[in-house]
Amino acid sequence: MPELPEVETVVRLVRPKLVGRTIEGADVRWERTLGGASAGAFRRAVVGARVASAWRRAKYLVFDLERDGATAGWLVGHLRMTGRMHVERDGWDPGPYGRVALRLDRGKVLHFVDVRKFGRLRFVTDLAEAFAGLGPEPLGDEFTAEAFAAALRRRRRMLKPLLLDQSFVAGLGNIYVDEALHEARLHPLRLASTVGPEPARRLHAAIRRTLAAAIEREGSSFDAFYRTPEGQPGSYQHQFRVYGRAGRPCPECGRPIRRLVVGQRGTHVCPGCQPRPRTRR
């Protein structure tokens, strides 16, 4: 599932092929991918615009659009679970799951491909509104250990759903939350308000270290879905400590990893390293 490291990888690989290109046409095969806009309105908004830059906010891809050197809105993409981006030569076949194709100058095409149709590629004219409610970037300067510890202290909520909440920290998903909690030796059911300064600092460091290490390895691929825009799998799945490793030994203590469900999400813990909280109230 594309989380922050996978989206960062996609942006880095797509950026050099996309920046400077002008959008010459939009082929919309699944209109809902546009997030509410009609294909016609979308086409009118983007055709003729030039991609000025490509960057990432949380799990969103952002393409700045310009007309005559002036800002002309933004393309905001979210891959959700199975979305992919490809910039290919004209004539490349995106297969049955191609949802939107943007024809570019110089014979290139940006393809948005998505098996499950949950992904979105929206045109927006107000970026602040599009990102209202997103919490801090976990790799950004504003995400300090002190601010994080203070934020945890004032929330009476279990760690796992809190860390998945994009308004609390923006960019974590199921995989990296489980990995970071294990590294910090904190149980996913632990109440945030009970986490003291030292474990909070550990969790902060674990989040940043895990995300940075996953970016270095171009993300994680463990099923048929996530691939880089070059079609390559990431390799961080080989570093997983707990995710998807139920029954296999914990890399720290050797005890078998257990799988539980927290907030309808598969959750992986080491019963030795992450003791279950005694009181949960």
Next chain:
DNA sequence: AGCTACTCCTGGTAGC
């Protein structure tokens, strides 16, 4: 405030 349940989707897989 924070919980659960449900929705959107489809490929993969467990069970028979």
Next chain:
DNA sequence: TGCTACCAGGAGTAGC
């Protein structure tokens, strides 16, 4: 082999 039933899950929403 072939069928069905269920699972995975990011984010949004509704209801409690």
